[in-house]
Amino acid sequence: MPIKVMVVDDSAVVRGLVTRTLQEDPDIEVVASASNGRMALMQLERKPEVEIVILDIEMPVMDGLTALPLLIAQRPGLKVIMASTLTLRNADISLQALHAGAVDYITKPSTTEGPQAAVLFREALREKVKLHGRGSLARDEQDSPDELTNNISSEATPPRSKGPLVLRSAGTFTPAALAIASSTGGPQALFQVMGDLRNSLSHIPVFITQHMPPTFTQMLANHIERIEPLKCAEGRDGEEVQRGRIYIAPGGYHMLVERSQEGRRIRLTQDPPVNYCRPAADPMIESLIEAFDGRLLIAVLTGMGSDGLAACRKAVAAGSTVIAQDEATSVVWGMPGAVAMDGLCSAVLPLQDIGPYLRSRLAPRA
Secondary structure (H helix, E strand, O other): OOEEEEEEOOOHHHHHHHHHHHHOOOOEEEEEEEOOHHHHHHHHHHOOOOOEEEEEOOOOOOOHHHHHHHHHHHOOOOEEEEEEEOOHHHHHHHHHHHHHOOOEEEEEOOOOOOHHHHHHHHHHHHHHHHHHHOHHHHOOOOOOOOOOOOOOOOOOOOOOOOOOOOOOOOOOOOOOEEEEEEOOOHHHHHHHHHHHOOOOOOOOOEEEEEOOOOOHHHHHHHHHHHHOOOEEEEOOOOOEOOOOEEEEOOOOOEEEEEEEOOEEEEEEEOOOOEOOEOOOHHHHHHHHHHHOOOOEEEEEOOEOOOOOHHHHHHHHHOOOEEEEEOOOOOOOEOHHHHHHHOOOOOEEEOHHHHHHHHHHHHOOOO
Protein backbone atom coordinates (compact mmCIF):
# COMPACT_ATOMS: atom_id res chain seq x y z
CA MET A 1 0.00 0.00 0.00
CA PRO A 2 1.28 3.49 -0.73
CA ILE A 3 2.29 5.80 2.12
CA LYS A 4 -0.61 8.15 2.94
CA VAL A 5 0.42 11.81 3.21
CA MET A 6 -1.22 15.12 4.12
CA VAL A 7 0.32 18.37 2.83
CA VAL A 8 -0.15 21.51 4.96
CA ASP A 9 0.92 24.88 3.53
CA ASP A 10 -0.79 28.24 3.21
CA SER A 11 0.36 28.58 -0.42
CA ALA A 12 -1.83 26.77 -2.93
CA VAL A 13 1.11 26.81 -5.36
CA VAL A 14 3.38 25.06 -2.87
CA ARG A 15 0.69 22.54 -1.93
CA GLY A 16 0.28 21.71 -5.60
CA LEU A 17 4.04 21.38 -6.16
CA VAL A 18 4.52 19.14 -3.13
CA THR A 19 1.51 17.01 -4.04
CA ARG A 20 2.66 16.50 -7.63
CA THR A 21 6.19 15.75 -6.48
CA LEU A 22 5.08 13.09 -4.02
CA GLN A 23 2.59 11.44 -6.34
CA GLU A 24 5.25 10.96 -8.99
CA ASP A 25 6.31 8.05 -6.77
CA PRO A 26 3.91 5.09 -6.85
CA ASP A 27 4.76 4.30 -3.22
CA ILE A 28 3.29 7.63 -2.04
CA GLU A 29 -0.28 8.94 -2.13
CA VAL A 30 -1.40 12.41 -1.01
CA VAL A 31 -4.83 11.90 0.55
CA ALA A 32 -5.39 15.31 2.16
CA SER A 33 -4.22 18.93 2.12
CA ALA A 34 -4.79 22.00 4.28
CA SER A 35 -3.87 25.68 4.27
CA ASN A 36 -3.24 26.07 8.03
CA GLY A 37 -2.83 24.11 11.22
CA ARG A 38 -6.46 24.32 12.27
CA MET A 39 -7.65 22.90 8.95
CA ALA A 40 -4.99 20.19 9.24
CA LEU A 41 -6.49 19.05 12.54
CA MET A 42 -9.92 18.86 10.92
CA GLN A 43 -8.56 16.94 7.93
CA LEU A 44 -6.71 14.52 10.16
CA GLU A 45 -9.96 13.67 11.92
CA ARG A 46 -11.60 12.95 8.56
CA LYS A 47 -8.63 11.00 7.16
CA PRO A 48 -7.58 8.32 9.65
CA GLU A 49 -5.31 6.74 7.04
CA VAL A 50 -2.80 9.63 7.08
CA GLU A 51 0.64 8.42 8.16
CA ILE A 52 2.85 11.43 7.41
CA VAL A 53 2.23 15.19 7.44
CA ILE A 54 4.37 17.69 5.53
CA LEU A 55 3.86 20.74 7.76
CA ASP A 56 4.74 24.32 6.83
CA ILE A 57 6.02 26.57 9.62
CA GLU A 58 4.64 29.99 8.71
CA MET A 59 0.85 29.95 8.20
CA PRO A 60 -2.08 32.16 9.20
CA VAL A 61 -4.75 31.09 11.72
CA MET A 62 -2.50 28.40 13.23
CA ASP A 63 1.21 28.04 12.42
CA GLY A 64 3.13 24.80 12.16
CA LEU A 65 4.85 24.89 15.54
CA THR A 66 1.50 25.43 17.29
CA ALA A 67 -0.21 22.70 15.27
CA LEU A 68 2.56 20.11 15.70
CA PRO A 69 1.84 18.90 19.27
CA LEU A 70 -1.92 19.02 18.61
CA LEU A 71 -1.55 16.81 15.54
CA ILE A 72 0.60 14.31 17.40
CA ALA A 73 -1.79 14.28 20.37
CA GLN A 74 -4.73 13.70 18.04
CA ARG A 75 -2.98 10.86 16.21
CA PRO A 76 -0.28 9.13 18.31
CA GLY A 77 2.35 7.67 16.02
CA LEU A 78 1.79 10.30 13.33
CA LYS A 79 5.06 11.37 11.70
CA VAL A 80 5.51 15.05 10.91
CA ILE A 81 8.14 16.53 8.59
CA MET A 82 8.55 20.29 8.97
CA ALA A 83 8.99 22.37 5.81
CA SER A 84 10.32 25.92 5.67
CA THR A 85 12.41 28.40 3.78
CA LEU A 86 16.05 28.61 4.86
CA THR A 87 16.24 31.44 7.41
CA LEU A 88 17.73 31.68 10.88
CA ARG A 89 14.26 31.99 12.40
CA ASN A 90 12.89 28.99 10.53
CA ALA A 91 15.98 26.92 11.30
CA ASP A 92 15.45 27.68 14.98
CA ILE A 93 11.76 26.78 14.77
CA SER A 94 12.55 23.56 12.92
CA LEU A 95 14.89 22.47 15.70
CA GLN A 96 12.25 23.40 18.27
CA ALA A 97 9.87 21.20 16.30
CA LEU A 98 12.29 18.28 16.51
CA HIS A 99 12.28 18.76 20.29
CA ALA A 100 8.46 18.75 20.18
CA GLY A 101 8.12 15.50 18.25
CA ALA A 102 8.67 16.16 14.53
CA VAL A 103 10.69 13.38 12.92
CA ASP A 104 12.49 15.49 10.30
CA TYR A 105 12.63 18.76 8.40
CA ILE A 106 13.19 19.92 4.84
CA THR A 107 14.05 23.33 3.45
CA LYS A 108 12.12 24.72 0.50
CA PRO A 109 14.22 26.00 -2.40
CA SER A 110 14.17 29.73 -2.98
CA THR A 111 13.44 31.32 -6.33
CA THR A 112 17.06 32.50 -6.54
CA GLU A 113 18.63 29.04 -6.26
CA GLY A 114 17.95 27.86 -9.80
CA PRO A 115 16.34 24.73 -11.23
CA GLN A 116 18.86 22.29 -9.74
CA ALA A 117 17.78 23.22 -6.21
CA ALA A 118 14.18 22.43 -7.09
CA VAL A 119 15.20 19.05 -8.47
CA LEU A 120 17.15 18.22 -5.33
CA PHE A 121 14.25 19.35 -3.16
CA ARG A 122 11.84 17.02 -4.94
CA GLU A 123 14.23 14.08 -4.63
CA ALA A 124 14.85 14.73 -0.94
CA LEU A 125 11.15 15.19 -0.19
CA ARG A 126 10.23 11.80 -1.65
CA GLU A 127 13.20 10.20 0.07
CA LYS A 128 12.25 11.55 3.48
CA VAL A 129 8.61 10.50 3.15
CA LYS A 130 9.64 6.97 2.19
CA LEU A 131 12.27 6.84 4.90
CA HIS A 132 9.85 7.74 7.68
CA GLY A 133 6.78 6.10 6.20
CA ARG A 134 8.34 2.86 5.10
CA GLY A 135 11.93 2.69 6.28
CA SER A 136 12.63 -0.43 4.25
CA LEU A 137 11.82 1.35 0.98
CA ALA A 138 14.43 4.02 1.57
CA ARG A 139 17.18 1.44 1.94
CA ASP A 140 17.07 0.70 -1.76
CA GLU A 141 17.12 4.32 -2.92
CA GLN A 142 20.18 5.30 -4.96
CA ASP A 143 19.27 8.92 -5.81
CA SER A 144 21.79 11.66 -5.08
CA PRO A 145 21.03 13.45 -1.81
CA ASP A 146 20.05 17.06 -1.40
CA GLU A 147 23.05 18.92 -0.05
CA LEU A 148 20.84 21.98 0.37
CA THR A 149 18.23 20.27 2.50
CA ASN A 150 19.90 17.74 4.72
CA ASN A 151 23.11 16.41 3.18
CA ILE A 152 21.88 12.87 3.76
CA SER A 153 23.59 10.08 1.90
CA SER A 154 21.52 7.74 -0.23
CA GLU A 155 24.01 4.92 -0.14
CA ALA A 156 22.28 1.63 0.54
CA THR A 157 21.83 1.17 4.25
CA PRO A 158 23.59 -1.95 5.58
CA PRO A 159 21.26 -4.94 6.09
CA ARG A 160 19.51 -5.22 9.40
CA SER A 161 21.56 -7.01 12.02
CA LYS A 162 21.10 -10.75 12.34
CA GLY A 163 22.52 -12.33 15.44
CA PRO A 164 25.02 -10.90 17.90
CA LEU A 165 27.51 -8.25 16.84
CA VAL A 166 31.22 -8.73 17.36
CA LEU A 167 32.60 -6.16 19.80
CA ARG A 168 36.20 -5.22 20.46
CA SER A 169 37.98 -4.03 23.57
CA ALA A 170 37.96 -0.31 24.22
CA GLY A 171 41.15 1.73 23.93
CA THR A 172 43.41 1.63 26.98
CA PHE A 173 44.05 5.36 27.40
CA THR A 174 41.87 8.23 28.55
CA PRO A 175 40.50 10.00 25.43
CA ALA A 176 41.89 13.43 24.61
CA ALA A 177 38.87 14.39 22.45
CA LEU A 178 35.31 13.28 21.75
CA ALA A 179 34.04 13.05 18.17
CA ILE A 180 30.38 12.53 17.24
CA ALA A 181 28.95 11.77 13.79
CA SER A 182 25.24 11.82 12.97
CA SER A 183 22.77 12.42 10.16
CA THR A 184 19.07 11.55 9.79
CA GLY A 185 17.50 11.74 13.25
CA GLY A 186 20.76 13.16 14.56
CA PRO A 187 19.55 16.42 16.13
CA GLN A 188 17.17 14.61 18.46
CA ALA A 189 19.88 12.08 19.33
CA LEU A 190 22.42 14.84 19.95
CA PHE A 191 20.04 16.67 22.29
CA GLN A 192 19.67 13.48 24.35
CA VAL A 193 23.37 12.63 24.43
CA MET A 194 24.57 16.15 25.20
CA GLY A 195 22.01 16.48 27.95
CA ASP A 196 23.30 13.25 29.50
CA LEU A 197 26.88 14.60 29.28
CA ARG A 198 26.21 17.81 31.20
CA ASN A 199 29.14 18.85 33.40
CA SER A 200 31.44 16.06 32.18
CA LEU A 201 33.16 17.66 29.17
CA SER A 202 35.15 20.52 30.66
CA HIS A 203 38.51 18.73 30.30
CA ILE A 204 38.32 17.85 26.57
CA PRO A 205 37.23 19.38 23.25
CA VAL A 206 34.20 17.93 21.45
CA PHE A 207 33.81 17.82 17.66
CA ILE A 208 30.46 17.14 15.98
CA THR A 209 29.62 16.55 12.34
CA GLN A 210 25.86 16.52 11.77
CA HIS A 211 24.72 16.41 8.16
CA MET A 212 22.86 19.72 7.90
CA PRO A 213 22.75 22.72 5.60
CA PRO A 214 24.15 26.16 6.46
CA THR A 215 22.11 28.15 8.98
CA PHE A 216 20.78 24.96 10.54
CA THR A 217 24.20 24.05 11.96
CA GLN A 218 24.40 27.49 13.57
CA MET A 219 21.03 26.98 15.24
CA LEU A 220 21.99 23.43 16.21
CA ALA A 221 24.98 24.84 18.09
CA ASN A 222 22.70 27.34 19.85
CA HIS A 223 20.31 24.59 20.93
CA ILE A 224 23.11 22.36 22.22
CA GLU A 225 24.54 25.28 24.21
CA ARG A 226 21.19 25.57 25.99
CA ILE A 227 21.41 21.90 26.95
CA GLU A 228 25.13 21.68 27.78
CA PRO A 229 26.44 24.81 29.54
CA LEU A 230 29.78 24.71 27.73
CA LYS A 231 30.46 27.05 24.83
CA CYS A 232 29.13 25.47 21.61
CA ALA A 233 29.47 27.06 18.19
CA GLU A 234 30.25 26.33 14.57
CA GLY A 235 33.98 25.87 14.06
CA ARG A 236 35.74 28.93 12.61
CA ASP A 237 38.68 28.61 10.28
CA GLY A 238 41.94 29.21 12.14
CA GLU A 239 40.53 29.29 15.67
CA GLU A 240 42.51 27.59 18.40
CA VAL A 241 41.05 24.38 19.80
CA GLN A 242 40.34 24.62 23.51
CA ARG A 243 39.25 22.16 26.15
CA GLY A 244 35.70 22.46 27.34
CA ARG A 245 34.47 23.67 23.93
CA ILE A 246 32.03 22.02 21.53
CA TYR A 247 32.70 22.57 17.83
CA ILE A 248 30.00 21.95 15.19
CA ALA A 249 31.01 21.47 11.55
CA PRO A 250 29.35 24.33 9.62
CA GLY A 251 26.93 23.41 6.84
CA GLY A 252 28.69 23.43 3.49
CA TYR A 253 32.20 22.94 4.97
CA HIS A 254 34.33 20.03 6.09
CA MET A 255 35.74 20.73 9.57
CA LEU A 256 39.28 19.52 10.22
CA VAL A 257 41.78 19.95 13.04
CA GLU A 258 45.45 20.61 12.30
CA ARG A 259 48.28 20.41 14.82
CA SER A 260 51.44 22.48 14.79
CA GLN A 261 54.04 23.66 17.30
CA GLU A 262 51.65 26.45 18.26
CA GLY A 263 48.82 24.02 19.09
CA ARG A 264 45.72 22.68 17.37
CA ARG A 265 43.51 24.79 15.12
CA ILE A 266 40.24 24.36 13.24
CA ARG A 267 40.47 24.27 9.45
CA LEU A 268 37.41 24.60 7.24
CA THR A 269 37.50 23.45 3.63
CA GLN A 270 35.07 23.28 0.75
CA ASP A 271 36.76 20.25 -0.72
CA PRO A 272 34.37 17.99 -2.65
CA PRO A 273 31.68 16.17 -0.66
CA VAL A 274 32.72 12.90 0.97
CA ASN A 275 30.11 10.15 1.08
CA TYR A 276 27.89 12.67 -0.73
CA CYS A 277 28.13 14.98 2.28
CA ARG A 278 29.71 18.29 3.22
CA PRO A 279 30.29 18.45 6.12
CA ALA A 280 31.30 14.80 6.37
CA ALA A 281 32.46 12.80 9.35
CA ASP A 282 35.27 10.90 7.62
CA PRO A 283 37.57 13.89 6.99
CA MET A 284 36.89 15.29 10.45
CA ILE A 285 37.72 12.05 12.24
CA GLU A 286 40.77 11.38 10.08
CA SER A 287 42.19 14.79 10.98
CA LEU A 288 41.48 14.19 14.66
CA ILE A 289 43.38 10.89 14.61
CA GLU A 290 46.55 12.72 13.64
CA ALA A 291 45.91 15.80 15.78
CA PHE A 292 45.32 13.78 18.96
CA ASP A 293 47.59 10.77 18.28
CA GLY A 294 44.63 8.41 18.06
CA ARG A 295 43.42 9.21 21.58
CA LEU A 296 39.78 9.58 20.54
CA LEU A 297 36.40 8.49 21.79
CA ILE A 298 34.02 8.34 18.82
CA ALA A 299 30.24 7.98 18.87
CA VAL A 300 28.35 7.26 15.64
CA LEU A 301 24.68 8.10 15.97
CA THR A 302 21.63 7.56 13.77
CA GLY A 303 22.03 8.39 10.10
CA MET A 304 21.68 7.15 6.53
CA GLY A 305 24.66 5.89 4.56
CA SER A 306 28.10 4.95 5.86
CA ASP A 307 29.85 8.26 6.53
CA GLY A 308 32.41 7.71 9.28
CA LEU A 309 33.12 4.06 8.50
CA ALA A 310 36.44 4.56 6.69
CA ALA A 311 37.77 6.96 9.33
CA CYS A 312 36.64 4.74 12.21
CA ARG A 313 38.66 1.88 10.75
CA LYS A 314 41.75 4.09 10.88
CA ALA A 315 40.85 5.36 14.34
CA VAL A 316 40.52 1.88 15.82
CA ALA A 317 43.84 0.89 14.27
CA ALA A 318 45.38 3.93 15.99
CA GLY A 319 43.95 2.94 19.38
CA SER A 320 40.70 4.92 19.51
CA THR A 321 37.42 3.68 20.97
CA VAL A 322 34.29 3.64 18.79
CA ILE A 323 30.70 3.13 19.92
CA ALA A 324 27.45 3.22 17.96
CA GLN A 325 23.75 3.78 18.54
CA ASP A 326 21.76 0.57 18.31
CA GLU A 327 19.28 -0.33 15.59
CA ALA A 328 16.16 -0.16 17.74
CA THR A 329 16.62 3.50 18.74
CA SER A 330 18.06 4.78 15.44
CA VAL A 331 15.83 6.53 12.93
CA VAL A 332 18.10 4.96 10.29
CA TRP A 333 20.66 2.32 11.22
CA GLY A 334 22.98 3.22 8.37
CA MET A 335 26.00 5.05 9.77
CA PRO A 336 25.96 3.30 13.17
CA GLY A 337 25.12 -0.03 11.55
CA ALA A 338 28.08 0.27 9.20
CA VAL A 339 30.64 0.63 12.00
CA ALA A 340 28.85 -1.89 14.24
CA MET A 341 28.73 -4.64 11.62
CA ASP A 342 32.32 -3.95 10.59
CA GLY A 343 33.42 -5.02 14.07
CA LEU A 344 34.78 -1.59 15.03
CA CYS A 345 32.68 -0.92 18.12
CA SER A 346 33.40 -1.48 21.77
CA ALA A 347 29.71 -0.98 22.53
CA VAL A 348 26.45 -0.74 20.56
CA LEU A 349 23.92 0.93 22.81
CA PRO A 350 20.38 2.33 22.90
CA LEU A 351 20.32 6.11 22.77
CA GLN A 352 19.59 6.56 26.47
CA ASP A 353 22.73 4.58 27.39
CA ILE A 354 25.19 6.38 25.12
CA GLY A 355 25.66 9.47 27.30
CA PRO A 356 26.34 7.47 30.48
CA TYR A 357 28.79 5.24 28.61
CA LEU A 358 30.67 8.22 27.17
CA ARG A 359 30.74 9.83 30.60
CA SER A 360 32.34 6.71 32.09
CA ARG A 361 34.98 6.55 29.35
CA LEU A 362 35.78 10.26 29.58
CA ALA A 363 36.28 10.30 33.34
CA PRO A 364 39.96 10.87 34.19
CA ARG A 365 41.49 7.68 35.49
CA ALA A 366 43.60 7.39 38.59
